[in-house]
Amino acid sequence: MQEVPPEQPLLPLAVAKVIGQAVPGFLQGRTYSFLSEDERWKIALTREFLALSTATYISWSEFRSKLQVATDALVATYSPSFFVRIGLRYRDVIRKATLGLEEIQWSKLLKPHVLGELGHPRISKLVQHSAHDLLISLDGRKGQVRILHGLIREGQNRDFSYSIDSDFFYEGRTELTHVFEYLDSFNKEAGKLFRWSITPLLHKRLGPTKSR
Numbered sequence: 001m002q003e004v005p006p007e008q009p010l011l012p013l014a015v016a017k018v019i020g021q022a023v024p025g026f027l028q029g030r031t032y033s034f035l036s037e038d039e040r041w042k043i044a045l046t047r048e049f050l051a052l053s054t055a056t057y058i059s060w061s062e063f064r065s066k067l068q069v070a071t072d073a074l075v076a077t078y079s080p081s082f083f084v085r086i087g088l089r090y091r092d093v094i095r096k097a098t099l100g101l102e103e104i105q106w107s108k109l110l111k112p113h114v115l116g117e118l119g120h121p122r123i124s125k126l127v128q129h130s131a132h133d134l135l136i137s138l139d140g141r142k143g144q145v146r147i148l149h150g151l152i153r154e155g156q157n158r159d160f161s162y163s164i165d166s167d168f169f170y171e172g173r174t175e176l177t178h179v180f181e182y183l184d185s186f187n188k189e190a191g192k193l194f195r196w197s198i199t200p201l202l203h204k205r206l207g208p209t210k211s212r
Helices: 013-019 060-078 112-119 176-197 200-206
Strands: 032-035 041-045 050-054 082-094 131-137 144-154 159-175
Touching (some): 041 060, 050 060, 060 176, 082 176, 159 176
Antiparallel strands (some): 032 041, 082 159, 131 144, 144 159
16 A cells, blocks of 8 residues: 555545555545455545445445445544535446347437437438436435436447446435435436336346346
C-alpha cells in the first residue's frame, strides 16, 4: 500500500483489507483508489464519498456484501451522522458478436421505446451515432434515475454495441440505517429497467439468472 501523506486521514483498516492495495501512481490529492488482488474490485475514497465498483459483476448479493464491509468500516472510523447522496449505477453493454446475434437487427433485440431512430426500417443500418439522455423520477419512491443509452463502438473492428447506463440516486439527508434500503430498492428497479428495455429474444439469449 502506498504511503499516505501526513495531512490526510488514513484509510480504515477494514476497507484496506477488503480491497487490498493502492493502484500504483493513482494517489493524487485527496482521492484514494484501491484494487483487489484479482483487480475485480475497486474502491474510491475521498473526504466526500465512498464508491465501490467492479467490471465483472456477478450478483447483487456479492456486490452488496463487499459494499457493506466498506461502509461499516467507514462509519466506524469517521462516524458520519448521515449521508447526502445514495446511488447505484449499472452499465449494461449488449454485444451482438458475443451473443451470436451479428445478423439480428436491433429492432429484434430492443423495445420500440428504446430504439428511437434505430427502429426505422430504412435508416437503421445507416445510423452511425445514437445517444439518448433521460432523467426520470421513480414512481412512488424517493429518488431518480438518469439513463444514458445508445450505440457505441468497441474493439479493433469498431463493431457497434448498445450501451444502457442507468444511474439510480437519491439526494437528501439519509440516516445510516436506511442506506441499504435505498440500494436494495434501486437494485430491484434496475432489473425492471433492463427488462423493460430489451425483447424476450435478447432476454432469453442472455441467459438471465435469479439475481441481478
